[in-house]
Amino acid sequence: MIRPxxxxxxxxxxxxxxxxxIAIPPFMLPSPQAVGAAVWTQRDYLAANTLVTLTEIILGLxxxxxxxxxxxxxxxxxxxxQRWLMPILVLSQAIxxxxxxxxxxxxxxxxxxxKVAMAVLVIFFPVTANFLDGLRRTEPGWLxxxxxxxxxxxxxxxxxxLPAALPAFASGLRVAxxxxxxxxxxxxxxxxxxGLGYVMINANARIETDLMFAALAILAAMAITLxxxxxxxxxxxxxxxxxx
Amino acid sequence: xxxxxxxxxxxxxxxxxxxxxxxxxxxLRAGEFSVLLGPSGVGKTSLLRIIAGLEAPASGYVRATDGxxxxxxxxxxxxxxxxxxxxxVLNNVMLGAALRGGAKDTDKAMALLERVGLHSxxxxxxxxxxxxxxxxxxxxxxxxxxxxxxxxxxxxxALDAITRARIQNLAAELLAGRTVLLITHDPMEACRLGxxxxxxxxxxxxxxxPIIVPGAPPRALDDDAVLHNQGELLRRLAGLAA
Numbered sequence: 001m002i003r004p005x006x007x008x009x010x011x012x013x014x015x016x017x018x019x020x021x022i023a024i025p026p027f028m029l030p031s032p033q034a035v036g037a038a039v040w041t042q043r044d045y046l047a048a049n050t051l052v053t054l055t056e057i058i059l060g061l062x063x064x065x066x067x068x069x070x071x072x073x074x075x076x077x078x079x080x081x082q083r084w085l086m087p088i089l090v091l092s093q094a095i096x097x098x099x100x101x102x103x104x105x106x107x108x109x110x111x112x113x114x115k116v117a118m119a120v121l122v123i124f125f126p127v128t129a130n131f132l133d134g135l136r137r138t139e140p141g142w143l144x145x146x147x148x149x150x151x152x153x154x155x156x157x158x159x160x161x162l163p164a165a166l167p168a169f170a171s172g173l174r175v176a177x178x179x180x181x182x183x184x185x186x187x188x189x190x191x192x193x194x195g196l197g198y199v200m201i202n203a204n205a206r207i208e209t210d211l212m213f214a215a216l217a218i219l220a221a222m223a224i225t226l227x228x229x230x231x232x233x234x235x236x237x238x239x240x241x242x243x244x
Numbered sequence: 245x246x247x248x249x250x251x252x253x254x255x256x257x258x259x260x261x262x263x264x265x266x267x268x269x270x271x272l273r274a275g276e277f278s279v280l281l282g283p284s285g286v287g288k289t290s291l292l293r294i295i296a297g298l299e300a301p302a303s304g305y306v307r308a309t310d311g312x313x314x315x316x317x318x319x320x321x322x323x324x325x326x327x328x329x330x331x332x333v334l335n336n337v338m339l340g341a342a343l344r345g346g347a348k349d350t351d352k353a354m355a356l357l358e359r360v361g362l363h364s365x366x367x368x369x370x371x372x373x374x375x376x377x378x379x380x381x382x383x384x385x386x387x388x389x390x391x392x393x394x395x396x397x398x399x400x401x402a403l404d405a406i407t408r409a410r411i412q413n414l415a416a417e418l419l420a421g422r423t424v425l426l427i428t429h430d431p432m433e434a435c436r437l438g439x440x441x442x443x444x445x446x447x448x449x450x451x452x453x454p455i456i457v458p459g460a461p462p463r464a465l466d467d468d469a470v471l472h473n474q475g476e477l478l479r480r481l482a483g484l485a486a
Contacts, residue, residue, distance in 0.1 A: 141326045144298050148320040149389065151343030159342050163330050240330045240369055 030210040035217060038210040045199075050218055052195040056112055056184040057226065060119020064180070065173055067120060068127025072169075075128075076135040077157055093125050097183065105191040115195065119183035123176040127169070134168025135161050167241040170234040177230045181223045247392030247423045248308035248317070249274035250295060255304035257290055264290055266448040267304075272393075274309060277416070277424045277461055279438035281431065281477065283484060287449045288427045292395050295425065296320050308393075319391035323398040325382040327370040333357065334366040337384045349388075356384040360414060376407035380414065387418055394419055396426045400433065409465065412436055416462035431477040435470040437461045441477060445484045452480060 012032050018024065019031035026034060039046065071089065074081040101118060108114035138161045146156050188197025196215045203211040255268040264287040272278045280288050293299040295306050296318055308314045327336045335342065337353040357363040360380040362373075370378055379399060386394060399415075400408045408430075416437055428434050434441050435457055443452040455473055457463070463470045 139326070141322055141324055142328070144293075144296075145320060145322070145326050145339075146343050147298060148296050148318055149340040149343050150316050151340075152345055155343050155345050160328070163328070166330075240371060242371075 027207050027209050030213055034210040035213040038214040039217070042211060042214065046214060046218060049194055049196050049199050049215075050222065052112070053181070053184055053188065053197065053219070054222060056115040056187070056195065057119060057180045059112070059116045060123060060183060061176060061180050063116060064120040064123030064176055065127055068124045068172065068176075069131060069169065071124070071128045072131035072135060073157070073162070075132055076161065089125065089128060092121060097121050097186065101186050101190040105187065110191050110193050115184045115187035115192065118187035119180045122179050122183035126175040126179070127172040130172030130175070131165055131169040134165030137168075138164050167238055170238055173234065174227070174231060177227050178223070181219060185219065247275050247421065248310040248312070249423055250306065250314065250393060250425070251309055252291075252295065252306050253304055255291075255294065255306070256302045257287070257294065258302050263448040265301075268450065270442070270451055271309070272423055272425050273440065274423050275421050276439035277419070277426060277437050279426045279428060279434040279441045280444055281428060281434055281441065281481065282444035282449070283481075286444050286446070288444055289397055291444070292397050292425060292427055296395050314393065317391050318393045318395060319386045319389040321382055321386045321394065321396045321399045323401055325370075325378040327378055327381055329370055332367050332369060333362060333373070333381050336370065336381055337388050339385060340389050353384070353388055356387050359418060360384045376403050376411060379403060379411055383411070383415060383418065393423045394425075396424065398427055398429060401429060408433070413462045431474045431481070432465070432470070434477060435473045436463050436465070441473070443477070443480050443484070
């Protein structure tokens with residue numbers, strides 16, 4: 001528990017030494033004190049924009065997890081759906097999300113919608129792929145047992161294969177949580193009127209590097225906190241699965 | 245209702261070009277424990293899976309001696325307990341009802357858990373049970389299905405000797421009157437539980453002449469018939485290994 005903070009302390013100390021002893025211009029690398037000061041003086045502005053980005057990420061996570069979960073269940077349940085959905089799934093990853101960002105902003109506007117859509121696009125695949133993998137790897141002994149019990153296929157999917165695949169679903173969700181900020185920030189870079197990505201682009205144009213670093217630090221802290229929270233919640237929910 | 249016997253005739257099975265059985269014939273007598281022994285890989289589990297309807301034979305038939313279909317009248321207990329780790333002991337016992345969509349009979353499940361001595365653990369998760377307790381839950385789950393024919397594939401092989409002897413007594417008592425096929429590697433287990441014992445051997449596999457053990461199971465560990473037949477069984481199995 002103490003180790004990440006030691007790492008962080010060493011990192012900040014190194015950063016401080018770099019700015020204190022080497023003449024790097026502050027517009028290229030501001031000192032930790034300057035970034036700290038920017039966080040404090042601009043706290044209202046940063047807080048409002050952090051809230052926007054956090055909302056985008058959480059909405060994207062919920063929508064992406066639901067969509068990915070439903071898609072994986074559909075593919076596992078029906079060969080017809082599998083033939084139709086698999087190409088779409090692969091296509092959604094073959095087109096780089098960077099290339100889609102301007103289009104999504106054009107269609108869904110400068111507001112939160114296009115950013116949530118970007119996050120969903122990034123999240124959808126790892127959730128679906130991991131969950132589907134889990135649904136396809138049900139312990140064969142359980143399926144044999146279910147057959148001798150004259151189980152119905154729908155109930156086997158719902159009460160046996162689905163719970164058995166939850167640890168795999170959780171793996172997908174962890175990856176999704178780690179990469180969801182990419183989608184949201186990318187959407188904000190392309191076109192937005194609020195959010196941490198918007199703050200960064202603006203600060204960059206005005207050479208307010210200390211503010212840019214402040215936004216970056218907040219984004220990193222938010223992403224890590226979110227990941228730790230999701231990971232903790234999943235572990236609690238899946239206590240029965242060792243190592244999940 | 246009296247349980248049916250199971251008649252297996254002209255059974256053939258091939259795996260990757262090799263013949264596992266050819267023209268295998270055997271009858272499991274109604275209401276008795278039939279025990280099957282034999283070297284690893286000879287096809288015991290395949291035979292059990294065919295009877296359970298989990299695998300299709302290349303030829304031959306499996307049918308009930310009363311002429312009615314066997315499907316829905318067989319319960320299956322594997323070497324692994326196959327308990328669902330996310331479900332409570334009670335819900336594991338009632339798994340069949342959950343997977344068929346029928347009403348769950350909690351009273352019946354609790355009564356069965358009482359008989360296997362685990363009713364106080366009904367709300368626990370399987371991970372908190374010992375190996376012997378888990379196998380007892382699996383036994384309760386098998387009994388909950390209330391099928392006249394029960395197939396068991398080395399269900400007690402992973403347990404220590406004392407626990408195994410106890411669960412053998414329990415199984416003999418609770419499964420009495422049903423038509424049971426038990427696969428085992430343990431000659432002592434075979435002689436304690438079986439009405440008739442047979443050794444499956446060779447390639448393609450065939451059945452040796454059955455040994456009929458007198459007296460009702462579970463027989464005492466030092467019962468004369470148990471000791472005598474265990475010796476005979478070991479001689480037969482050793483003869484195959486030589």
